[in-house]
Amino acid sequence: xxxxxxxxxxxxxxxxxxxxxxxxxxxxxxxxxxxxxxxxxxxxxxxxxxxxxxxxxxxxxxxxxxxxxxxxxxxxxxxxxxxxxxxxxxxxxxxxxxxxxxxxxxxxxxxxxxxxxxxxxxxxxxxxxxxxxxxxxxxxxxxxxxxxxxxxxxxxxxxxxxxxxxxxxxxxxxxxxxxxxxxxx
Amino acid sequence: xxxxxxxxxxxxxxxxxxxxxxxxxxxxxxxxxxxxxxxxxxxxxxxxxxxxxxxxxxxxxxxxxxxxxxxxxxxxxxxxxxxxxxxxxxxxxxxxxxxxxxxxxxxxx
Numbered sequence: 001x002x003x004x005x006x007x008x009x010x011x012x013x014x015x016x017x018x019x020x021x022x023x024x025x026x027x028x029x030x031x032x033x034x035x036x037x038x039x040x041x042x043x044x045x046x047x048x049x050x051x052x053x054x055x056x057x058x059x060x061x062x063x064x065x066x067x068x069x070x071x072x073x074x075x076x077x078x079x080x081x082x083x084x085x086x087x088x089x090x091x092x093x094x095x096x097x098x099x100x101x102x103x104x105x106x107x108x109x110x111x112x113x114x115x116x117x118x119x120x121x122x123x124x125x126x127x128x129x130x131x132x133x134x135x136x137x138x139x140x141x142x143x144x145x146x147x148x149x150x151x152x153x154x155x156x157x158x159x160x161x162x163x164x165x166x167x168x169x170x171x172x173x174x175x176x177x178x179x180x181x182x183x184x185x
Numbered sequence: 186x187x188x189x190x191x192x193x194x195x196x197x198x199x200x201x202x203x204x205x206x207x208x209x210x211x212x213x214x215x216x217x218x219x220x221x222x223x224x225x226x227x228x229x230x231x232x233x234x235x236x237x238x239x240x241x242x243x244x245x246x247x248x249x250x251x252x253x254x255x256x257x258x259x260x261x262x263x264x265x266x267x268x269x270x271x272x273x274x275x276x277x278x279x280x281x282x283x284x285x286x287x288x289x290x291x292x293x294x
Contacts, residue, residue: 052232066235072257073213073231098232101198108232185196 003027003039010166012051012084012112019049019086032079032086047088048096053112054083083115102181106174113170120160120167127156195273198229198237202247203270209250209261212238241266 009015019029019037028042029049054063058080067077070087075096079086089096099105134149195203198219205218215238216229229237238260241247246266250259262270 069212069235069258070231072211073216075231095228097228097230100228100230100233101196103196104230104233104236107236185198 001041002030005037005039006035007037008035010116010163011169012053016049016051019051023047023049023088029078029086029088032081034081045091048091049078049086049088050096050098052085052087052098053108053115054085055111057083058085101185102177103185106177106181109170109174109177113167113174116163116167116170120163123156123160123163127153127160129153130156194276195269196237197227198233199241200270200273201227202229202234202237202241203262203266206247206260206262206266209252209259211257211259213257215260 007018009018022029022039023042024045026042026044027039028047029037030040031038054066056063058064058067067085070077075087075089077085078088087098099108130149130153134146134151134153137143137146137149139146201219201222202215204222205215208218210218212231212234216231216234219227219229238247242249242260244265245263246269247260248263250261252259
């Protein structure tokens with residue numbers, strides 16, 4: 001009997017941690033789409049999950065080659081969502097990390113941060129447009145639609161500030177790793 | 186100093202990848218080989234390995250190896266790659282020599 005859970009994460013590392021806790025309890029992710037996680041029963045600790053942001057669309061040749069390489073290393077893509085891929089490997093008592101040196105870890109964090117910065121900018125632009133439409137509508141006494149625009153602008157503004165806080169956290173992680181890189185690989 | 190423009194130290198990952206490719210093998214084989222050589226200390230992530238292999242292919246320190254036995258993509262080291270390993274060994278020996286000279290026989294210091 002499959003189990004469906006709805007949840008939302010900004011932070012892919014927390015999401016990863018949660019998926020691995022689920023797997024440890026005997027629930028293996030089989031589908032993901034828009035905050036909807038579907039799990040099927042598995043042996044506890046049978047799998048480890050990792051989430052990666054691909055640098056290109058998954059249909060891009062570059063991504064296909066990379067995914068093929070992962071498959072040859074027994075790492076299976078379970079779900080795709082935009083440029084994100086949910087990967088899993090049979091645990092077998094071994095740790096499973098995609099990126100193990102400072103350079104490649106920094107590069108992946110950087111990719112994630114840039115993706116979020118793009119979304120933050122889009123949200124800010126959307127927020128600004130909604131505010132200006134809303135304010136002029138209210139000014140011309142089109143009250144209902146005006147207030148709807150203002151409310152939308154406000155929500156987008158809140159969303160982008162939350163994402164901004166998260167991207168600051170990513171930035172701090174990158175800085176830490178970069179400091180570390182000055183003294184070792 | 187010899188002419189080579191590649192005088193920097195190799196990363197540990199690159200060093201071990203090149204060493205393991207003295208025998209042609211596929212990516213997963215490289216991961217296992219590196220782990221075995223380092224006594225379990227160096228576990229290469231698949232993403233890190235993939236990036237390193239592509240860079241090494243571009244530099245022509247390794248090349249694809251056509252294997253009739255395996256459908257997985259295999260790689261092997263090139264003469265240029267072997268020269269890099271040779272230089273790296275000289276550099277590592279220098280590091281070791283200086284380290285040992287400085288702390289003397291007393292390694293517990």
